Amino acid sequence: MLCVVRVVSTSQLPIDLVGQVTAALPGTIVEVPPVGHVGLAGVDLRDADALVCLLLDKIDAKLLASAPKLRVVANCAVGVDNIDLAAAAAAGVTVTNTPDVLTEATAELAFTLMLAAARRLGEGERLVRSGAWTGWALDQLLGVQLHGKTAGIIGFGRIGQAFARRALGFGMRVIYAGPHEVSAEGTERVSIDEVFARADAVSLHCPLTPETRHVVNAARLATMKPTAIVVNTARGDCVDEPALIDALTAGRLAGAGLDVFVGEPKIDPRLLSCPRLVLAPHIGSATTEARTSMAQLCADAVIAVLSGRRPPNVVTRTA
Ligand code: NAP
Ligand code: GLV
Numbered sequence: 001m002l003c004v005v006r007v008v009s010t011s012q013l014p015i016d017l018v019g020q021v022t023a024a025l026p027g028t029i030v031e032v033p034p035v036g037h038v039g040l041a042g043v044d045l046r047d048a049d050a051l052v053c054l055l056l057d058k059i060d061a062k063l064l065a066s067a068p069k070l071r072v073v074a075n076c077a078v079g080v081d082n083i084d085l086a087a088a089a090a091a092g093v094t095v096t097n098t099p100d101v102l103t104e105a106t107a108e109l110a111f112t113l114m115l116a117a118a119r120r121l122g123e124g125e126r127l128v129r130s131g132a133w134t135g136w137a138l139d140q141l142l143g144v145q146l147h148g149k150t151a152g153i154i155g156f157g158r159i160g161q162a163f164a165r166r167a168l169g170f171g172m173r174v175i176y177a178g179p180h181e182v183s184a185e186g187t188e189r190v191s192i193d194e195v196f197a198r199a200d201a202v203s204l205h206c207p208l209t210p211e212t213r214h215v216v217n218a219a220r221l222a223t224m225k226p227t228a229i230v231v232n233t234a235r236g237d238c239v240d241e242p243a244l245i246d247a248l249t250a251g252r253l254a255g256a257g258l259d260v261f262v263g264e265p266k267i268d269p270r271l272l273s274c275p276r277l278v279l280a281p282h283i284g285s286a287t288t289e290a291r292t293s294m295a296q297l298c299a300d301a302v303i304a305v306l307s308g309r310r311p312p313n314v315v316t317r318t319a
Contacts, residue, residue, distance in 0.1 A: 004029055006069075007302055008045065009052035011037040011076070013295040014288070017052065017302075024303045045070065050302040055079060059095075061087035072305035074298035077285075078102060078158075080315050081208040081235060095315045096301035099158060101293035102285035107162035109284045110233040113257025114151075114201050116278045117229045119143040120255065123276075144200070144227050144254050147171040152199025154192060154215055155206025155234065156182050163203050175199060178206070196220040201229040208235035218243035221253060229255045233284045236261040245270050248277055259284050 007021055007030045018030040033042065040057050045067035053059065055077040064070065064087055072094045075083060080097050088095050116122060120141045127133045127141070151167035153160045156178040164174045168186050176182070177192040192215065195202055202224070206212045216230055216239040224230075230253065232239050241262050247253040255276040261267050264282060271277060285291060297313060304311035 004047075005050075005306060006048045007031070007050040007052070007306070008043045008048045009033070010039050010043055010057050011052070011054050013052070013076070013298070014292045015295045015299055017295070017299050020299045021303060021306075025306055028306070050074070050306060052076060052298045052302060053082075055082050057082060059083040059088065061091075064088060064091040064093060072096065072302055072311070074301040074311075075315075076294050076298050079207060079235060083315075085315065085317065089316075094301075094305050094311065096297070096311050096313045097315050098294040098297045099313055101297060102290040103158040103162050105287040105290040106159045106233055106284035107166060109259060109280065109286075110159070110163050110203050110205070110231050110257075111166045113231045113233065113259060113278055113280060114203060114229060115146070117231065117255035117257040117276070118146050118201065120276070122278045144229070146201065149173070149200035150175060150198055152176070152195035152202040154178075154195060154202065154204045155212070156180075156184075156187075156189075157205060159233070160203075160205035163205060172201075193220065193223065197223045199228060200225065201231065203231040204234040204238050206234055206238065208237055213237050214240040216240060216244060218246070221247040224253060226252055227254045229253070229257070231257045233259040236264055241268050241271065245274050248274050251275075 005028045007028060009017060009032045012033050012035055017032050021028050021030045037054055040063060047069050048067055049069050050072045051070060052074045059073055059082060061084055070093050074096045076098060078097050078099045083095055085095060120143045124141050148171055150173045153164055153176040156176040161184060164184060164187055167174050174187040175190050175195055175198060176187055177190060177195045181189050221243055244256060248256060257278040259280040260282050301311035
């Protein structure tokens with residue numbers, strides 16, 4: 001019996017997955033939705049050999065059991081908290097992600113949020129657009145200067161270090177917390193609690209794990225300077241959102257910038273009216289360059305596994 005190889009993608013991609021896979025592996029059937037993201041409900045995995053998915057797609061043991069031929073899940077994201085890695089390993093499914101190619105884009109967005117929160121850009125933009133701005137005033141929208149201050153980084157991996165390079169370039173000191181000492185000039189490794197107590201801006205760049213869930217919580221926020229800023233481009237659950245809302249509302253924190261949310265795309269309505277908060281719709285890696293390269297890494301991974309080769313970027317633990 002002829003055994004047909006099938007590749008399915010839950011999303012349209014900015015590369016020609018069909019062309020690339022069929023050129024490398026003639027006869028392979030490749031299914032890509034014509035537009036947007038159809039999700040796991042929109043694809044037939046029963047006899048699929050390879051899956052390209054987004055961070056929105058939850059890959060758990062039940063899903064894997066419904067796809068008995070699956071050999072590779074290529075996650076078009078670096079974070080893999082949407083995938084049960086143990087279940088994938090037990091099912092013999094290779095999981096890949098898309099590191100490095102989105103590092104600079106995500107660090108740029110985190111830095112953008114830090115600057116926007118420090119200089120109250122969201123409030124300023126809303127003021128100008130409202131037509132209520134009456135002109136320059138000596139005490140208008142005073143923010144905090146970052147030059148000479150301390151950036152605190154939780155998770156000193158690829159994106160955390162890229163954020164640090166930018167902070168150093170802005171004349172900031174850099175302290176970081178992470179499982180390992182990293183030799184990077186001008187930086188100092190401290191405990192997580194020390195980052196919150198000492199930093200003028202804390203930026204999260206850790207994966208979402210049981211240890212990093214609510215790494216920003218009421219107790220740590222209470223130790224921060226009232227002039228400090230919190231930035232989260234990691235994952236929504238890394239922040240206890242009600243605790244952050246309380247701190248901002250009470251004026252115990254100068255500002256925050258969030259790109260990721262608990263239960264996104266639903267947003268706690270209190271975040272929408274929370275003072276001193278800059279919001280972005282999970283666009284850390286949203287540059288044409290990064291997204292195209294991410295999709296290409298997924299295509300490379302699928303082709304490698306289906307050709308019997310080990311792909312780059314195999315994930316064996318939460319990235
Ligand atoms: P990475 O290179 O693996 O860096 C993560 C760092 O966090 C590693 O150094 C890791 O240390 C450290 N870490 C792990 N557990 C920790 C803990 N409990 N406390 C402190 N640090 C801890 O990953 P990356 O490429 O920089 O990406 C980081 C995360 O950013 C991703 O997992 C994803 O959730 C998020 N992200 C978001 C966007 C967006 O669009 N907003 C885009 C890209 C990535 P070890 O290596 O020693 O474990
Ligand atoms: C985006 O959030 C990613 O993990 O790539």
